Amino acid sequence: MKRSIPQQVYSFLVKAQQWYLDTPERSLEEAYKAALLIKAMEDEHFNGQKIAPGASYGGSAIAYFQSELQKHLKTIRMRLTEFKASRSWINPDYQNITKITKSDGTVTGKDSFAIQKRDNQSRILEKLRFIDDILAKYDPEATVDSVVVTESPSVSSDLARSEQIAPNGVVKNVSPAKKTKTKAETTSVLPRSILSTINRLKVELDPRAEDEVVNKFRNSQRRTFVSIRLILLLIIVPFLTQQLSKNLIISPIVDHFRNSQEVVIFLNSEMEERALIEMQRFEEQLKFRNLLNEEMQLSPLQIEQQMHEKVRDLVENFRQESSNAVKNVFADLLSVGAFTWLIVTSRKELEVLKEFMDNVVYGLSDSAKAFIIILFTDIFVGFHSTHGWEVLLGTASRHFGLPENRDFIFLFIATFPVILDAVFKYWIFRYLNRISPSAVATYRNMNE
Structure with missing residues (x-):
């Protein structure tokens, strides 16, 4: 029994290490599956074209397709970020190079590892190319060109070649990595x-x-x-x-x-x-x-x-x-x-309504946003809001035939508006300040 516990701990640590080392491959595979789902929707419902409003579907169906598309695109971006970050700190040459010898003794462990490494790079590049084609349709700026596949010095030259051997043996052209443009090059005449x-x-x-x-x-x-x-x-x-x-x-x-x-x-x-x-x-x-x-x-x-x-x-x-x-x-x-x-x-329809409300609210001017915020806060959490809450709670009590408990009403007024004010200030600090900082500045100036 004493010997089994260290063995179980060792097995658990080995599995945890393997899961950690497989993070880049697992992230890329999830991004690739999300891209395949988008491609399947395009082929099945849009004749292989981009997912966009058309005459064959109504507003509700288009809203559903758009929500599914955004969900898959979000998965792709998150997994690509995880793929890039994990490959920056995980050495891709983590596998032990064991000596593998053929019957004639011509193939060594190093040669076998190089072949396996080349095939793995080809599969990664194929998946990245497919994901890049999907992202280019909907977000041209967020392509996987920025995802750099870092390799060991022994095989880094393979990624810079213009030709690579795919897993099926077909030679495919691979465009070299884009060169970072300087400020002088990006400045137009x-x-x-x-x-x-x-x-x-x-x-x-x-x-x-x-x-x-x-x-x-x-x-x-x-x-x-x-x-x-x-x-x-x-x-x-x-x-x-x-x-x-x-x-x-x-x-x-x-x-x-x-x-x-x-x-x-x-x-x-x-x-x-x-x-x-x-x-x-x-x-x-x-x-x-x-x-x-x-x-x-x-x-x-x-x-x-x-x-x-x-x-x-x-x-x-x-x-x-x-x-x-x-x-x-x-x-x-x-x-x-x-x-x-x-x-x-x-x-x-709620997804469409949410998009509609976002367009209406965030389409307002900064002064209009600040006016609505001040009006809302003064009504519900302002100095004179206690009288309104008192009337509202008294009316609700009479509506349901309940006794008008003054202690409960005063306790509610002393706690709920304060909580609502804290939540509203957090929303301004956390979301509105990031989306529309000018509206927050206008709100502070008008409130002062």
Whole structure:
């Protein structure tokens, strides 16, 4: 038993070392699989062409293809970065060069290792070339030309050759690594404004420019239509569900059970207290009017009769309020269920809506963004927001027939807006400051 524990530890360390040394190959293989998935989508749905909006698919299908494409492209970029970083610190010659001798003794271990190394380089270059072709269609700047395959000095010359032997024995041309351009070489003779004007003229004179503009407009129009329709559905469907279910289904059932048995008029002590306050106010108003009208003063019996009529009205009103509170609970549950069902069944439309909202929000000017941020923070987490939260929580309590607990309301106001303010400041620091730093600067200037 004592000898088995070191053996297990040694086996675990060997496996961990092997997994660590296989990181470059594993990263490249995952990137290659993601590129194959993109190629399969192109061949199956777009006749081998680039994944782009077309006449054969609608907005929802295009949104799905675009989301899948972005997911695979993200996987490729992440794995290529991991491939490049891992090859920079892992020696590719980590395998032991064991002596392998043929029957005639002509092939040594070093020669066998060189052949195996050359075949491995060919496979890596084939996969990188395929990934490069896929990335060039969607992001020409993010190609794998920047991924340098670092090798040992003994085999580095093979990568610089213009011809390589592929695994199937076919000789393929391999372009040499791109030379880093100096600042003098990248600087153009003509000013950039003139070059941009020339490029704009080329686009305007291109006979396909009109078709591209029309396609972009149609895609934008389709995206706007899908987004607005989804927003309206998210608002109208829960509202109609709440109203129709309350009036047509829940209300008859609740009225039937409440009329068939002894009904509790007040659901909580807060409702009873409100009724007593209203009754006392009515009694004081009645006596005050009776004292003002000396010619036609009411007798104690008449005052008592009016008090009884007021009590019957209060009982009827609070009985109806209690019934509505019970109905609101079940109707709101059905409304939340309808909203959740829309969210679950409209994931593709939600992706389009998210893109639409990003374009709308980030398309605003810096001053407009700062104005919206200040308006939002002042309403929900500002100095005067406590009164708004108090009214909102009190209304929600009466809506569901719950007692208006002042301690809970004050505790909520003392904690939730503070948490919301911290989250909002973190969002400004973490995301908005990176996406639109000028909007953050404008916000700080306006807030000061």
